[in-house]
Amino acid sequence: MNFDLSEEQQLLADSLKRYLANEYSIDARTKIVASPTGWSETVWSAFAEMGILGVPFPEEHGGFGGNAVDVMLVMEALGEALVVEPYWVNVGLAGRLVARGASAEQQKAILPSLIQGKRKLAFAHTERGARYDLQHVGTRAKRGGSGFTLEGEKRAVLHGAAADTLVVSARTSGSDTDPGGISLFLVDRDAAGLTVKDYRTIDELRAADVWLSGVTVPAEALLGAEGRALPLIEDAADYATALLCAEAVGAIRFANETTLEYIKNRRQFGVPIGSFQALQHRMVDMVISYEQARSMSYLACVKVDSAPSAERRHAISAAKIKVSDACRHVSQEAVQLHGGMGMTEELKVSHTFRRLTTIAQAHGDADYHLGRLAES
Amino acid sequence: MDLNYSTEELAFRDEVRSWLHDNLPADLRQKMESYQELSKDDLLGWHKILAKKGWIAPDWPEEWGGTNWNVVQKYIFEEECGYAATPPLIPFGLRMCAPVLLQFGTEAQKKRFLPRIYDGTDFWCQGYSEPGSGSDLASLKTRATREDGHYVVTGQKIWTTLAHYADWIFCLVRTDPNTGKRQDGISFLLIDMKTPGITVRPIVLLDGSQEVNEVFFDEVKVPVENLVHQEGKGWTVAKYLLGYERMGTGRIGASKRELARLKELAGEHMKDGRPIIEDARFRDRLTRVEVELMALEITNLRFLDQMRRTGKPPGADVSMLKIKGTEIQQSLTELMMQAVGPLAQAFKPMDAMDFDHFTARLAPRYCNMRKATIYAGSNEIQRNIIAKATLGL
Numbered sequence: 001m002n003f004d005l006s007e008e009q010q011l012l013a014d015s016l017k018r019y020l021a022n023e024y025s026i027d028a029r030t031k032i033v034a035s036p037t038g039w040s041e042t043v044w045s046a047f048a049e050m051g052i053l054g055v056p057f058p059e060e061h062g063g064f065g066g067n068a069v070d071v072m073l074v075m076e077a078l079g080e081a082l083v084v085e086p087y088w089v090n091v092g093l094a095g096r097l098v099a100r101g102a103s104a105e106q107q108k109a110i111l112p113s114l115i116q117g118k119r120k121l122a123f124a125h126t127e128r129g130a131r132y133d134l135q136h137v138g139t140r141a142k143r144g145g146s147g148f149t150l151e152g153e154k155r156a157v158l159h160g161a162a163a164d165t166l167v168v169s170a171r172t173s174g175s176d177t178d179p180g181g182i183s184l185f186l187v188d189r190d191a192a193g194l195t196v197k198d199y200r201t202i203d204e205l206r207a208a209d210v211w212l213s214g215v216t217v218p219a220e221a222l223l224g225a226e227g228r229a230l231p232l233i234e235d236a237a238d239y240a241t242a243l244l245c246a247e248a249v250g251a252i253r254f255a256n257e258t259t260l261e262y263i264k265n266r267r268q269f270g271v272p273i274g275s276f277q278a279l280q281h282r283m284v285d286m287v288i289s290y291e292q293a294r295s296m297s298y299l300a301c302v303k304v305d306s307a308p309s310a311e312r313r314h315a316i317s318a319a320k321i322k323v324s325d326a327c328r329h330v331s332q333e334a335v336q337l338h339g340g341m342g343m344t345e346e347l348k349v350s351h352t353f354r355r356l357t358t359i360a361q362a363h364g365d366a367d368y369h370l371g372r373l374a375e376s
Numbered sequence: 377m378d379l380n381y382s383t384e385e386l387a388f389r390d391e392v393r394s395w396l397h398d399n400l401p402a403d404l405r406q407k408m409e410s411y412q413e414l415s416k417d418d419l420l421g422w423h424k425i426l427a428k429k430g431w432i433a434p435d436w437p438e439e440w441g442g443t444n445w446n447v448v449q450k451y452i453f454e455e456e457c458g459y460a461a462t463p464p465l466i467p468f469g470l471r472m473c474a475p476v477l478l479q480f481g482t483e484a485q486k487k488r489f490l491p492r493i494y495d496g497t498d499f500w501c502q503g504y505s506e507p508g509s510g511s512d513l514a515s516l517k518t519r520a521t522r523e524d525g526h527y528v529v530t531g532q533k534i535w536t537t538l539a540h541y542a543d544w545i546f547c548l549v550r551t552d553p554n555t556g557k558r559q560d561g562i563s564f565l566l567i568d569m570k571t572p573g574i575t576v577r578p579i580v581l582l583d584g585s586q587e588v589n590e591v592f593f594d595e596v597k598v599p600v601e602n603l604v605h606q607e608g609k610g611w612t613v614a615k616y617l618l619g620y621e622r623m624g625t626g627r628i629g630a631s632k633r634e635l636a637r638l639k640e641l642a643g644e645h646m647k648d649g650r651p652i653i654e655d656a657r658f659r660d661r662l663t664r665v666e667v668e669l670m671a672l673e674i675t676n677l678r679f680l681d682q683m684r685r686t687g688k689p690p691g692a693d694v695s696m697l698k699i700k701g702t703e704i705q706q707s708l709t710e711l712m713m714q715a716v717g718p719l720a721q722a723f724k725p726m727d728a729m730d731f732d733h734f735t736a737r738l739a740p741r742y743c744n745m746r747k748a749t750i751y752a753g754s755n756e757i758q759r760n761i762i763a764k765a766t767l768g769l
Contacts, residue, residue: 001380001382001385001448001680001681004681005377069377260767263769264768264769274769275769277760277763280759280763280767281756281759283763283767283769284763285759287762287766288696288700291675291678291696292668292675292700294675295671295672295673296667296670298377299379299671299674302377302378302379318666318667318670321664322671367660370659373663374654374663
């Protein structure tokens, strides 16, 4: 039993936090959000320079070969600063698919440029009506000529418009909800027949709806074995969920710190409102939620790399239940304790509220994971 | 980062586990697992087995019988006891009076009392709360006036756990009623329960159990050598004890055992032809408690690790373990009672009959465990402590 961070972990986390403290104020973030693309080239380059884009990837491609706990520290810092750049999608989700499922040649083509900040990925998977069911894939891929032709629609593809390459799930056999028959394809952003419509999300990220209309890709675009992508997708989803828990922990930490500061300084009836027991006890419960969520985020990140899949699923679902509950609890209370100010765009806490709101139901809300735990 | 115990810690856990397996008498375990009330003999019986093994007072200095275990070993030991369903160790002598004597007592007091606490000769109880002084302890009124080498004590204590078994009581009493601060003028006295003028009256609780009492003092003569620390400095002693809370206060081991039992029960009792555990509404409630318990175990280990690394005694963190730990304990008793549905109404047979005694313990236990969020500093007081000590509010 040891909760110590290694020297390297500490250094990485410290330098990232220092950078974000200097360069990623809420004002800077607001400008980025309002920009046409909704993310900052400068910030992304800085991430590449710091090396955080390569944390979990093999050293032969320029990465650090780190484990999920290493990435967890990055995610906590990003959550605290409320970073809108597509780190989680690239490193935690689509990057994981490539690192775990792609051929050596594909990895060589993609990972170095991803780590250097020159190429961005997104994962086009969710479809209308699929909800959180990972095996619900209606998009079809038909063999033809020397490759495949893709036909279908994808919804809420996070950072889809920012991506140079989309990892697209499509069915090479079976019906819409069969576990078998799902394949993954690497699709260029400018492929003929691909339409990507960008929109802003409530938490100020970008997402896209994607139409694939007779998109042809070569045989080499197939990522992993044909028709057997589901375990790969499940692994990446669990990995990304564990990291999302860590992002939530960082955001919750900020929400608690800023709320505590607010109730110490805000005076009513001639005293700080933090002197009122009704508020003190609510603040304490927020702190307890944070500590419990943090413990479960640790569990998820420790188990996601190494545990057998049943144990991994159990830990991830348990963690997401606790974290989703804590997201809702802390974000709602943070706004309430800030009073009217918590309702305004002006304070960062209202932005943190929105991010926590979406994290609570991203990659499975608490109800979904309660169900998944019951089945395991 | 590693959430698992080290090889040495695992070896220690296995040693404790197998010793408990071999030495916990079957009748005691059975009583514990079926939630029966324990007699004084049951409690002392287990105390003496542990004392003989040398494991009764891990926290004490080695010269007085301590085990010299580190914080993690102490925690493992407590969790294993909970998991094995050992009878509780009554803390008033071992974990309250003894640490006070070790810190503030004279050599004569230590020599006189500690060995008898260790081997179970003296059964202690705690005289803190009074009818008008619960969470607001400093408002206590029991008076002690000094006359010819004695204190003469008059007043009343309440909620005194197991006073009807006790040989001795340690009390906070007011020796000086005229101080500016209420915390001043309080003294810490050790009182022999056989002294004339002491009356113990049981308080029957909502589950029909008798574990707490009122204790009346009518001009009870206590020799001055039974004063601990200085006269008027009892509040210092009381505060020291508050800081002496243990890291095992979350009672993870016992709750894990209860959770496993709850799952068994919910697998046996049916709803619409299926076990109630497969009912989504019931299952979700159970899972949320299970998740809180998983989280609390890791939180507890994090605090332990922090304590081991910094050497700092647990502060307000312990308050969080108490709040969450007791909430989980209460939820488990509630779900167990709910798992058996309408059968939970059963309480006591009026005549000889074939009666399901186990099921009939579930509702009383639910009733009884409402105490957990009230005793040892109510959960609201614990929130006050965190607000003040950790958050600076």
